[in-house]
Amino acid sequence: MQSSKEKTEPTSASGLGKWAEDGTGACTGERPDGCLPGARAERGIGSAKRWIVAVAAVATVCFALAGCAPKAAGDAPSGGDAPSGGSDAPAIESTWSMDVDCGMCHADQQASMEDEALSACTHVQQAQATCTTCHVDEATLSGVHEGATADSTKPKKLKKSDVTPATCQAAGCHDESPEEHVALTAGVTELTDSNGTMVNPHEVMGLTEGHADIVCADCHAMHSAGSTAAETCVSCHHAGVYECNTCH
Numbered sequence: 001m002q003s004s005k006e007k008t009e010p011t012s013a014s015g016l017g018k019w020a021e022d023g024t025g026a027c028t029g030e031r032p033d034g035c036l037p038g039a040r041a042e043r044g045i046g047s048a049k050r051w052i053v054a055v056a057a058v059a060t061v062c063f064a065l066a067g068c069a070p071k072a073a074g075d076a077p078s079g080g081d082a083p084s085g086g087s088d089a090p091a092i093e094s095t096w097s098m099d100v101d102c103g104m105c106h107a108d109q110q111a112s113m114e115d116e117a118l119s120a121c122t123h124v125q126q127a128q129a130t131c132t133t134c135h136v137d138e139a140t141l142s143g144v145h146e147g148a149t150a151d152s153t154k155p156k157k158l159k160k161s162d163v164t165p166a167t168c169q170a171a172g173c174h175d176e177s178p179e180e181h182v183a184l185t186a187g188v189t190e191l192t193d194s195n196g197t198m199v200n201p202h203e204v205m206g207l208t209e210g211h212a213d214i215v216c217a218d219c220h221a222m223h224s225a226g227s228t229a230a231e232t233c234v235s236c237h238h239a240g241v242y243e244c245n246t247c248h
Contacts, residue, residue: 096145098138102131106154112223120222127173134168134222137161158217168216178202191233194240201229208244210236 103110109131112120123129135141140161168174176184181202192198201219206212219229234240 096142096148098132098141105148105150105152106131108154109223117225118223119220123222134163135161136167162215163217165215174216178205190227191230191242193237193242195243197242199242 109120112118113124115121116125120129123133127133144160169176174181182200185200185202188201189198191201204211205214214232218232219227221228233242239246
């Protein structure tokens with residue numbers, strides 16, 4: 001058995017016709033194209049070198065293009081320059097004015113203006129009232145909003161600004177006379193003490209020095225359910241009796 005395989009080619013003009021290839025792929029016979037022992041291996045090494053050079057060239061071009069490509073607006077800088085998010089980010093200070101959308105921060109009050117069970121909604125529907133229809137103290141409101149942010153604690157009740165009787169009784173609003181107010185609440189039975197004594201809330205206004213200090217907002221809640229009128233009475237008549245000089 002022969003250890004090498006023979007390949008027969010047509011006889012060329014030079015008279016060379018037969019050549020043998022051993023197990024390594026090297027030529028054992030003479031050929032006019034340089035197929036001598038080791039020649040095929042040299043050609044393989046040359047092809048590999050050309051392939052490596054081509055790949056390196058493509059990689060260089062791709063790297064250059066990537067370096068020149070514009071970054072998206074949202075791309076963060078590398079390394080320690082990347083902005084830190086989360087709780088360390090500074091709060092954005094709001095800019096307040098009488099024209100600002102109060103509901104952006106005062107969500108509960110905004111919701112009450114859409115709740116038909118609450119007086120704030122009644123004012124919106126019947127008088128097209130807005131926040132600044134009643135909250136008109138611009139200087140005080142500007143002061144309390146100074147330095148405020150979206151994360152600031154929202155007050156549950158007005159402490160530094162007031163809705164004054166003059167605002168409530170402005171022309172086109174509750175501009176009835178005192179006598180007309182008394183007549184409007186003549187049938188109110190809500191203010192009845194533990195002895196069965198019933199009082200007209202507008203009739204007692206101004207009867208004594210203490211009653212003169214009561215203002216509209218003390219009894220009329222706009223943004224919450226229930227009446228604060230009885231609570232205002234009990235704040236002085238703490239025994240639940242409206243008759244004076246019965247406690248002290």
